[in-house]
Amino acid sequence: MIVDYIHFLDSDDWLELSCVEECVNSALASQADIIWHGCNHFQEATQQITESNFLKSLKLKEKYSYTGLEIFSSLPYSSFSWVAMGIVKSCLANKVKFEEGIESEDALFGMQIFSLAKNIQIILKPFYYYRIRPNSTSQHTLNNTTNPKEIRFPSHQNDLIDVFHTPYEIRHYSFAYSCAIISLRMDEFLKREKFCNQLNTIIKNMIEERVIYAFGGCAFDKDPRNIRKLCTKLIDYTSKTPWNLKLAYYYPTIYKILKKIKNILRKS
Numbered sequence: 001m002i003v004d005y006i007h008f009l010d011s012d013d014w015l016e017l018s019c020v021e022e023c024v025n026s027a028l029a030s031q032a033d034i035i036w037h038g039c040n041h042f043q044e045a046t047q048q049i050t051e052s053n054f055l056k057s058l059k060l061k062e063k064y065s066y067t068g069l070e071i072f073s074s075l076p077y078s079s080f081s082w083v084a085m086g087i088v089k090s091c092l093a094n095k096v097k098f099e100e101g102i103e104s105e106d107a108l109f110g111m112q113i114f115s116l117a118k119n120i121q122i123i124l125k126p127f128y129y130y131r132i133r134p135n136s137t138s139q140h141t142l143n144n145t146t147n148p149k150e151i152r153f154p155s156h157q158n159d160l161i162d163v164f165h166t167p168y169e170i171r172h173y174s175f176a177y178s179c180a181i182i183s184l185r186m187d188e189f190l191k192r193e194k195f196c197n198q199l200n201t202i203i204k205n206m207i208e209e210r211v212i213y214a215f216g217g218c219a220f221d222k223d224p225r226n227i228r229k230l231c232t233k234l235i236d237y238t239s240k241t242p243w244n245l246k247l248a249y250y251y252p253t254i255y256k257i258l259k260k261i262k263n264i265l266r267k268s
Contacts, residue, residue, distance in 0.1 A: 228252075
């Protein structure tokens with residue numbers, strides 16, 4: 001029987017030469033749905049390479065079969081991103097899809113693909129080299145003083161460039177919108193699939209974490225993508241959402257007044 005596997009790779013990253021061979025050999029030997037391997041970080045500004053300690057910190061064993069529930073239960077927080085750190089059976093990948101026009105699409109893909117997987121194997125070797133670039137729109141380091149001319153915004157953010165004045169606003173509003181979409185797709189996924197109660201609870205916690213950032217979009221003075229309307233479908237996941245973001249959602253006028261007063265007091 002022929003089994004196809006997929007390894008994703010961003011256009012500015014790279015793999016160790018032996019990565020695909022070792023992953024495929026391990027997958028075929030164990031009949032794994034997913035092989036999850038380690039990762040190195042390449043800092044473009046300094047040309048330094050450091051190994052990410054995240055996978056090793058989970059204390060997962062090599063040559064051991066894990067379910068998605070077991071992987072999620074080992075995480076230190078209710079968030080998970082995975083797409084390019086290993087190989088996945090194509091028949092499993094075909095059950096989900098990448099959401100276009102958002103950030104963190106790997107988080108949506110990773111949460112769904114690991115939820116469905118029955119046999120996940122670990123290789124601790126850092127086969128993947130993840131490039132970290134200064135002023136990258138995928139990082140949270142953009143601020144109000146960053147020069148917009150130094151940044152190449154992706155096409156899915158073009159509609160925000162003329163609305164917001166700073167890279168910080170563009171980046172964080174786009175992220176809030178992406179979290180709203182991810183939360184909605186995970187809600188649909190949870191209602192469509194039949195998981196055990198424990199996995200259901202973990203997935204709900206993951207959605208609740210994303211919803212915090214989604215409701216953060218209601219705190220912006222402008223809302224070109226109508227995040228507020230998207231949030232109406234996420235009310236059931238707001239148990240972790242801070243009161244100030246709920247205030248921005250339910251009472252936007254009062255929130256803006258209080259925000260203006262706060263800014264005045266800061267300057268005085």
